[in-house]
Structure formats: C-alpha cells, structure tokens
Amino acid sequence: MNMDSDEEFNSNSNVDMSSDEGFLDQDMESDVSLGDDYELEASDDEEPDIGFDTQDKDVKPRKEAYQVDFQVLSPADIQASQDEQIDEVSAILGQPPQNSAILLRYARWNKERLIEAYMDKQDEVLEAAGLGSVATEQPPRFERVPNFMCDICCEEGDQLDTFAMKCGHRFCADCYTHYLVSKITDEGEAARIKCPGDGCNRIVDSKSLDFLVPPAVKGRYRELLTRTYVDDKENLRWCPAPNCEFAVDCPVKRKELFRIVPTVMCECKHTFCFGCSLADHLPAPCVLVKKWLKKCEDDSETANWISANTKECPRCHSTIEKNGGCNHMTCRKCRHEFCWMCMGVWAEHGTSWYNCNRFEERSGAEARDAQARSRQSLERYLHYYNRYANHEQSAKLDKDIYIKTERKMTQLQSASGMSWIEVQFLEQASQALQQCRQTLKWTYAFAYYLKRNNLTEIFEDNQKDLELSVENLSEMFEKPTDQLQGKKVEIMDRTSYCNKRRIILLNDTAENLKKGVWEFNVEMTG
Amino acid sequence: MSTGSRKRIVKELAECHADPPPGTKVQLIDESNVHTWEILMDGPENSVYAGGHFKLNLTLPKDYPFKPPTLNFATKIYHPNVSNDGKGSMCLGMLRSDEWKPPNRLLAVVNMARSLLLEPNPDDAVEPQLADQYKNDRAEFDKTARDWVRRYAAKK
Ligand SMILES: [Zn+2]
Numbered sequence: 176m177n178m179d180s181d182e183e184f185n186s187n188s189n190v191d192m193s194s195d196e197g198f199l200d201q202d203m204e205s206d207v208s209l210g211d212d213y214e215l216e217a218s219d220d221e222e223p224d225i226g227f228d229t230q231d232k233d234v235k236p237r238k239e240a241y242q243v244d245f246q247v248l249s250p251a252d253i254q255a256s257q258d259e260q261i262d263e264v265s266a267i268l269g270q271p272p273q274n275s276a277i278l279l280r281y282a283r284w285n286k287e288r289l290i291e292a293y294m295d296k297q298d299e300v301l302e303a304a305g306l307g308s309v310a311t312e313q314p315p316r317f318e319r320v321p322n323f324m325c326d327i328c329c330e331e332g333d334q335l336d337t338f339a340m341k342c343g344h345r346f347c348a349d350c351y352t353h354y355l356v357s358k359i360t361d362e363g364e365a366a367r368i369k370c371p372g373d374g375c376n377r378i379v380d381s382k383s384l385d386f387l388v389p390p391a392v393k394g395r396y397r398e399l400l401t402r403t404y405v406d407d408k409e410n411l412r413w414c415p416a417p418n419c420e421f422a423v424d425c426p427v428k429r430k431e432l433f434r435i436v437p438t439v440m441c442e443c444k445h446t447f448c449f450g451c452s453l454a455d456h457l458p459a460p461c462v463l464v465k466k467w468l469k470k471c472e473d474d475s476e477t478a479n480w481i482s483a484n485t486k487e488c489p490r491c492h493s494t495i496e497k498n499g500g501c502n503h504m505t506c507r508k509c510r511h512e513f514c515w516m517c518m519g520v521w522a523e524h525g526t527s528w529y530n531c532n533r534f535e536e537r538s539g540a541e542a543r544d545a546q547a548r549s550r551q552s553l554e555r556y557l558h559y560y561n562r563y564a565n566h567e568q569s570a571k572l573d574k575d576i577y578i579k580t581e582r583k584m585t586q587l588q589s590a591s592g593m594s595w596i597e598v599q600f601l602e603q604a605s606q607a608l609q610q611c612r613q614t615l616k617w618t619y620a621f622a623y624y625l626k627r628n629n630l631t632e633i634f635e636d637n638q639k640d641l642e643l644s645v646e647n648l649s650e651m652f653e654k655p656t657d658q659l660q661g662k663k664v665e666i667m668d669r670t671s672y673c674n675k676r677r678i679i680l681l682n683d684t685a686e687n688l689k690k691g692v693w694e695f696n697v698e699m700t701g
Numbered sequence: 702m703s704t705g706s707r708k709r710i711v712k713e714l715a716e717c718h719a720d721p722p723p724g725t726k727v728q729l730i731d732e733s734n735v736h737t738w739e740i741l742m743d744g745p746e747n748s749v750y751a752g753g754h755f756k757l758n759l760t761l762p763k764d765y766p767f768k769p770p771t772l773n774f775a776t777k778i779y780h781p782n783v784s785n786d787g788k789g790s791m792c793l794g795m796l797r798s799d800e801w802k803p804p805n806r807l808l809a810v811v812n813m814a815r816s817l818l819l820e821p822n823p824d825d826a827v828e829p830q831l832a833d834q835y836k837n838d839r840a841e842f843d844k845t846a847r848d849w850v851r852r853y854a855a856k857k
Pocket residue numbers: 325326327328329330346347348349350351
C-alpha cells in the first residue's frame with residue numbers, strides 16, 4: 176500500500192483539504208454567476224439607449240456567447256503567482272516561506288482550506304505536510320559529528336560532512352545529495368520528496384534542497400515544482416502543444432463542462448479545449464467528444480472505406496480523384512456537378528428542400544425488425560462519420576493547396592518582376608477554412624448525439640449555411656493562380672462570410688448548451 | 702559512489718550470513734559480482750508452503766542503495782504477491798521505488814519475503830485472482846498452493 180501523506184492525514188482527522196467534494200461545494204456558486212452573466216448580456220440588448228452606461232460597456236471588445244474568459248501565463252507569470260501566494264500564506268501563518276510552500280503544495284494550493292485547517296489543528300497539519308512540529312528558522316548547513324557512520328554508504332569518520340533536517344535523520348553529504356538528485360532527475364519528484372530516513376515522512380524543504388543539489392538540478396527542481404503547481408490548480412492547464420511552456424488560466428470548472436466548451440488560445444497560437452486539452456472541438460462538449468472518439472476507434476474498420484480519396488462519378492462512373500478540399504466536384508468527363516459527401520447533385524445544395532447535412536430517419540414501419548433497426552443505426556452513424564471524416568480530410572487538402580498556391584504566387588511575382596503581390600488575404604482565407612472545417616467536423620459528432628427537437632432544425636440550417644460558405648471559399652483555391660489576384664475582393668468577402676457563419680453557429684449552440692435545452696440521446700456523463 | 706556502494710553491499714552480505722531468517726541461506730551467485738544474490742528459502746513450517754524449497758534471485762541495481770533491489774521467485778509458487786508469468790516478480794512494500802529508502806536493508810527484504818510466505822498480503826497483490834481466492838475461498842487456495850509445492854518445490 177502506498178499511503179500518500181494526504182490520505183494519512185484525512186483518515187486521521189476530518190480536515191478534508193484535497194478531495195473533490197470539497198471543491199464541488201464551491202462550484203455551485205459559480206454556476207449561478209454564470210447564469211447571471213447570461214441574463215446581463217440579454218438585458219443589454221433590450222435597453223439600447225441608456226447612453227453612457229452602454230457606451231462604457233462597448234469599449235471592451237465584445238465577447239461572443241461561445242467564448243470564455245482566459246489568460247495565458249508565461250513560466251515567469253506562473254512562478255510569480257506561486258511566490259505571491261507563498262508570501263501571503265507566510266504572512267498569515269507566521270511560517271518561513273519554504274515551509275509555507277510545503278504547506279501550500281500539501282494542500283494542493285487551496286489557500287483558504289489550508290489556513291482554516293492550520294488555525295484549527297496546527298500540529299496535525301504540520302505533521303501531515305511533513306514538517307513535523309513547528310520549525311524554527313535556521314539556515315541549512317553541514318555538520319561534522321564524532322563517531323559518525325552513514326547508514327547509506329557505511330562510510331565512517333569524524334571528518335565526514337553530514338546533513339540532517341529537523342527530524343534528525345543524518346547522512347553523509349554525498350549520500351544526501353545523491354538521494355535528492357536521483358529523486359529529481361530519475362523520478363521527476365519535487366514537491367513531495369521525503370527525508371531519506373527510514374520511515375520518515377518529512378518533506379525536504381526547498382532551502383535544504385537548494386543547499387544540497389548542484390545548480391543544474393535546481394533548475395529541473397523548479398520546473399517540476401511549477402509543473403505540480405499547474406497540475407494542482409483547477410483553474411490552470413498546460414498548453415498541450417509540444418515544447419510549449421505556457422499555461423492557461425480559465426475559471427471554468429470541471430462540472431460546468433456539460434454546459435460550456437471552454438476553448439482557449441495559447442501564446443503559441445495553439446487553440447485547445449481547457450476542459451480536456453484536445454484541439455478545438457467547438458461546438459461539441461468534452462463528454463460527447465470523448466464518446467465520439469471512442470466510437471470512431473471501435474468502429475474504425477466499418478468506417479475505413481469512407482476516407483478513400485477516389486470515388487466514381489454518380490452519372491458516368493468514371494473515377495474521380497479528390498485533390499483539393501472543396502466538396503463541390505465536377506466530373507472531368509461528363510461535367511456532372513455533385514457533392515463529394517452525399518454524392519447528390521450540387522445544384523440542389525442551395526435550395527431549401529435538399530439537405531446534405533441532415534440524416535433522414537426512415538419511417539417507423541420500415542425500421543420495424545431488429546435487423547432493419549441495426550442497419551439504420553449503422554447508416555446513421557456512417558452518415559455523420561462520413562461528414563466528420565470528410566471535413567477533417569478536406570482541411571488537410573485545403574492546407575496543401577494553399578501552400579502550393581502561395582508558393583506559385585511568389586514564383587509568379589519574382590518571374591514577372593511584377594510589383595509586390597499582396598498574399599495576406601490568401602493566408603486569412605486559408606486560416607478561416609481550417610477553422611471552419613474544424614468546427615464543421617465537430618458539428619457532425621455533436622449532431623450524432625443530438626435528439627431531434629424544435630432547436631435541431633435551426634442548428635442544421637446553421638450547419639448547412641456554414642458548410643456552403645466553406646465550400647464556396649474552398650473552391651476559390653482551385654482557380655488558376657494567375658486569376659487569384661483579380662479575385663481578391665471576392666475571396667475576402669467569402670472569408671469574412673465564413674467567419675460570420677461560424678460565429679452564428681457557435682453562438683447558437685453555446686447559448687442553448689448554457690441554457691441546457693439541447694436534448695441528447697446519450698447520458699451526459701463520464 | 703561505487704566504492705561506497707560496494708562497501709555497504711559487502712557489509713549487508715555479512716549481516717545476512719550472520720543472522721539469516723530461519724531456514725534461509727543467502728549467497729552470491731558469482732563471487733566477483735556483488736549485485737546478484739541467490740536466496741534459498743524453506744517454506745515455513747506452519748504455512749501452506751511447508752516442505753517446499755524455494756530459490757529466489759535478489760538483484761541490486763547499479764544505483765543501489767538509492768534504488769530498491771528487485772526480488773524474484775525462481776521457483777514456481779502459488780502466491781498472490783508473486784507474479785505467475787514465469788518471472789516470479791514481486792512489487793510491494795519496500796520493493797517499490799516510492800517506498801524504498803536508502804537506509805533500508807537487504808536483510809529486511811529477505812525477512813519480508815519470508816513473512817509473506819507465512820502470511821500473504823492480498824490487499825497489495827500482483828495476481829488479483831489469487832488474492833480473491835485467498836480471501837474468499839481459502840480452502841481451495843491452500844489446496845492449490847500445497848499442490849504446487851509438491852509439483853515444483855519439493856526437491857532441494
Ligand atoms: Zn553516506
């Protein structure tokens with residue numbers, strides 16, 4: 176059994192500082208405040224001419240309904256906020272900073288709980304945090320002790336430098352240091368390294384550590400401490416991008432993830448979900464994303480055929496290869512125009528009666544027997560998976576074609592000696608395509624779990640509008656490169672239209688999610 | 702550090718020779734290598750392993766005593782704390798890297814192994830099914846354990 180010092184503490188006394196239930200009590204209040212925010216925004220719109228009051232509010236950049244407040248923290252910011260809290264606790268508890276740091280880490284940075292518990296049962300808290308009885312401040316130093324023998328290396332002698340913390344477990348300086356270095360570098364431990372003494376639970380404080388380990392290891396130690404700080408705080412999360420050192424501070428609580436999809440953007444430009452660290456999955460809530468990815472993994476063989484890059488023209492049956500992101504296909508042979516996703520006639524995509532994105536449930540009579548039902552459920556899944564996978568793949572193809580286009584335009588420019596060609600608009604168009612396809616992709620996972628009610632029609636309309644605007648922008652990239660400059664205004668218009676459609680869709684889904692009016696066909700748990 | 706480590710290991714070996722647990726013999730497999738030990742342990746009289754002669758290997762890592770030793774049963778044994786995968790490995794108590802402290806002694810490790818023969822620890826098992834049987838169907842567990850002793854651990 177590995178008895179964590181927390182558990183020991185919790186079982187010995189009833190001061191509960193690190194369990195989840197403790198945090199949940201506090202969450203109730205923030206739920207209410209969320210609702211208030213929402214009311215506030217709505218009432219702003221109803222009373223537009225109060226004058227100065229509303230003008231003041233307009234100065235701030237308007238937050239969309241799907242956006243959340245967050246702040247990006249650099250490594251220095253993270254260090255500073257730790258130090259600030261350590262100082263604050265030191266002042267209140269009258270403990271030296273290195274002890275306050277241990278206490279805070281022990282309490283998983285829940286300051287209020289720590290102070291409360293400390294005031295209540297000081298000795299128990301100190302004991303449980305590994306600080307033994309009240310520590311008096313004395314700088315760490317080596318000592319030489321008559322008739323000393325190190326219990327680790329078995330070296331003996333009066334001339335040996337030795338070290339011990341307040342607990343009195345004394346070892347030679349080399350062994351003590353070696354022990355700490357191996358804990359830090361090999362095992363990645365930092366906040367909870369115990370005294371090397373047999374059975375001793377005292378945590379090694381940072382002053383002793385600084386005194387004992389070489390400078391290179393100190394750096395690693397600080398890094399690891401910061402890591403546990405971010406891991407311990409519910410409002411902090413590391414940016415999951417490889418080698419990124421930034422963290423994000425966001426107030427959205429774990430239990431709110433059924434109603435909010437907290438999407439944040441790091442300093443490094445990586446956009447990810449604060450709730451689960453996966454890449455931007457708006458508008459689908461984390462729990463559905465998890466279920467969907469699991470399902471796709473389980474059903475990967477069934478769905479594999481879909482991601483094929485070649486299909487037959489539905490009219491003349493000649494083979495057609497998809498090499499751009501656009502799903503509006505024209506058969507080279509018979510000039511038939513169709514939709515790559517549903518293989519339907521493209522012209523019908525603009526009209527209101529045709530729906531590529533909607534899965535048409537067959538009537539009850541048709542789906543009576545079990546086999547028909549299971550077939551229908553597979554068809555339903557494939558309908559959504561097909562579109563999900565297609566947008567994912569199209570996003571990649573869009574990107575490829577953009578990179579090629581940009582290269583061609585640069586070549587064109589240097590070959591012809593033309594004046595500088597503005598390509599910024601192409602980059603913006605490409606970014607919009609990437610982002611909108613990412614959103615579209617997840618709308619299909621979202622829709623798969625959505626139960627039909629009077630709101631789903633609006634959702635499907637929004638989805639279709641975004642889809643069409645995306646395809647309209649995507650097809651611009653398939654134009655010959657030398658025509659693109661002439662299409663600049665059109666491309667810019669289509670770009671901003673795409674972005675607008677995306678915001679409309681996301682606001683609609685987010686507002687309904689916050690209100691809890693979406694109905695899902697699965698349990699919204701774990 | 703390696704000379705210090707050697708000094709300690711030699712000292713520990715002497716401790717184990719001087720005062721081994723009952724029915725136990727500790728020796729180096731190869732006199733030139735202090736990092737691999739062999740333990741010969743008789744099943745304690747008042748246990749289901751009585752009559753068995755078990756061979757265990759104790760391996761000390763390069764960074765011993767800062768890292769824990771590893772202990773394996775070379776003789777097949779029916780025991781919830783010993784893996785039944787041909788490796789006979791054990792991973793509990795002081796053998797775990799988060800519990801091991803450098804001053805811990807190999808004699809204590811040997812003693813722990815013997816006390817586990819007297820009384821298995823089903824709450825920290827590597828073989829959950831055996832632990833379950835040990836707790837809920839003791840008669841059947843004991844029967845199989847004795848049977849394995851006869852089959853795999855009878856001769857010295
Ligand atoms: Zn030493």
